[in-house]
Structures are given as C-alpha cells and as structure tokens.
Amino acid sequence: MSAVLRVEQLSGGYSPKRSIIHDLDIEINEGEMVGLIGVNGAGKSTTIKHILGLMTPHQGRITINGTTLDEHVEDYRSSYTYVPETPILFDELTVEEHLRLTAMAYGVPEQQYVELTEKLLERFHMVKKRKALSAHLSKGMKQKVMIMSALLAKPSLFIIDEPFLGLDPLGIRSLLEDLVEVKRNGSAILMSSHILSTVEHYCDRFIMLDQGRIIAHGTLDNMLQQASEHSKRAVSTLEEAFYAMLNGGEA
Numbered sequence: 001m002s003a004v005l006r007v008e009q010l011s012g013g014y015s016p017k018r019s020i021i022h023d024l025d026i027e028i029n030e031g032e033m034v035g036l037i038g039v040n041g042a043g044k045s046t047t048i049k050h051i052l053g054l055m056t057p058h059q060g061r062i063t064i065n066g067t068t069l070d071e072h073v074e075d076y077r078s079s080y081t082y083v084p085e086t087p088i089l090f091d092e093l094t095v096e097e098h099l100r101l102t103a104m105a106y107g108v109p110e111q112q113y114v115e116l117t118e119k120l121l122e123r124f125h126m127v128k129k130r131k132a133l134s135a136h137l138s139k140g141m142k143q144k145v146m147i148m149s150a151l152l153a154k155p156s157l158f159i160i161d162e163p164f165l166g167l168d169p170l171g172i173r174s175l176l177e178d179l180v181e182v183k184r185n186g187s188a189i190l191m192s193s194h195i196l197s198t199v200e201h202y203c204d205r206f207i208m209l210d211q212g213r214i215i216a217h218g219t220l221d222n223m224l225q226q227a228s229e230h231s232k233r234a235v236s237t238l239e240e241a242f243y244a245m246l247n248g249g250e251a
C-alpha cells in the first residue's frame with residue numbers, strides 16, 4: 001500500500017505566533033478510510049484546512065500522492081475533493097449543472113459522466129431534483145449535491161467533514177456504501193465526524209485529537225486498548241474510548 005496523504009510534523013494556526021495544531025503525523029494509504037475525531041475545538045477543521053492548502057503551516061510538510069502544494073499546485077488540488085460540513089453551492093445552478101461543472105473541473109470523460117450521474121442521482125434519491133436550482137433545495141439535498149460531486153470526481157483523496165448531520169437515513173446508507181466502493185477502488189478517505197457509533201463500523205483507523213495534538217490513533221482495537229490502559233477498565237466501543245481518553249480517564 002502506498003501513502004496517498006502524508007502529513008509530517010504539522011503545526012499551524014490562524015496567527016503566525018500561536019499554533020493551534022501541534023506536530024501532527026498522519027498517513028492515509030490507498031483504500032483506507034481514516035476517522036478524525038475529537039471534541040469541539042480539538043483542531044479537526046484546522047487540520048483539514050491545512051491539508052486543503054487553505055492555511056500555511058507554521059512547520060511540517062503535507063503531500064498528496066508525493067506532491068506538496070508548492071511543488072505542483074494544480075496536481076495537488078485536483079488530487080482531492082472536499083465535502084464541507086456546510087454545503088457550498090452556486091444558488092443559480094441546478095443539481096445537474098453542479099455535477100457537470102465538477103466533471104469539467106476534474107476532467108471526467110463524457111461517457112463516465114453520463115453513467116455515473118444517472119447512478120448517483122438514483123442512489124441519492126435526487127432524480128426528481130436534477131433540474132432544481134440549488135437555492136431551492138433542502139439542507140440535506142444540498143449536502144447530497146456536494147457528496148455526489150465528490151463521488152463523480154473520483155479523486156485519490158476524499159476529505160469529508162461531518163457528513164451525516166444533514167442526511168436522512170437513506171442518504172447516510174448510500175454515502176457509506178459508496179465510500180466502501182471508493183475505498184475498494186483505491187482512493188483514500190479522511191472523514192471527520194462526531195457520530196462515533198457510525199464511523200466505528202466503517203473507518204479502518206482513527207486519529208483522536210485533543211487541543212491540537214494526537215492523543216490516540218490506530219485501528220478500533222488499538223483505540224480500545226489505549227483507552228482501556230488509560231482508564232484502567234475494559235472499553236468496548238469507540239464512544240467509550242472517546243470518553244475514557246478525554247474525560248480524565250473515566251469511561
């Protein structure tokens with residue numbers, strides 16, 4: 001397996017004098033889904049903004065497919081898609097026009113665009129809304145447009161910030177099933193979420209942040225073991241591990 005995303009000794013923040021995230025090392029390989037977890041303000045979004053290239057690190061190096069943003073800005077940016085927590089769409093474009101725009105930006109071949117678009121509109125129950133302006137969509141539907149665009153682009157790396165909140169149960173199921181397929185096809189996924197009972201079953205590894213530092217990482221078994229050792233009691237779910245690690249050792 002080769003690393004799609006490699007973050008080495010990353011520190012960064014909003015002011016040059018004060019780092020919010022500290023010495024982060026993250027590696028995500030082809031075909032892996034990694035969950036980024038932590039309490040509000042732990043530094044998940046700040047980490048993601050650095051990986052997206054929206055913030056300049058104070059220290060450290062970030063590569064996607066071996067390339068830094070500074071080396072090849074276009075290669076770097078076209079290697080990932082980002083699904084933000086709050087959908088960002090063009091009000092005056094329809095659902096289909098958003099998908100078309102994504103296909104153009106990521107160089108998706110026409111035949112693939114046509115086939116995938118039909119499949120995605122059906123999978124996400126959006127066929128009837130294909131001609132709707134995004135301004136007229138519900139919050140969850142807007143989220144689905146972002147997700148469908150990401151899936152259409154088929155990048156090496158998916159960066160997904162808290163995807164479940166606006167989605168109905170059918171949408172969540174479709175997203176998770178599609179992410180499993182995305183992994184099977186060799187892409188890497190970094191997903192931030194507070195819905196631990198869901199990510200527990202889908203992520204291959206986890207990174208737990210607290211005050212901008214990694215306090216636990218590894219597979220579910222690794223996390224449970226670290227939390228058990230930390231709290232000196234048996235821990236059997238990711239949610240319990242979360243409490244045990246962050247709540248003064250109390251599970």
Ligand SMILES: Nc1ncnc2c1ncn2[C@@H]1O[C@H](COP(=O)(O)OP(=O)(O)OP(=O)(O)O)[C@@H](O)[C@H]1O
Binds near residue numbers: 038044
């Ligand atoms: N634009 C900003 N300017 C200055 N400080 C910020 C900014 N955005 C976030 N912060 C600070 O950075 C720290 C980490 O915030 P961040 O948004 O990365 O947390 P998070 O883990 O994504 O939280 P949440 O789960 O609430 O989304 C917090 O202390 C926050 O106040």
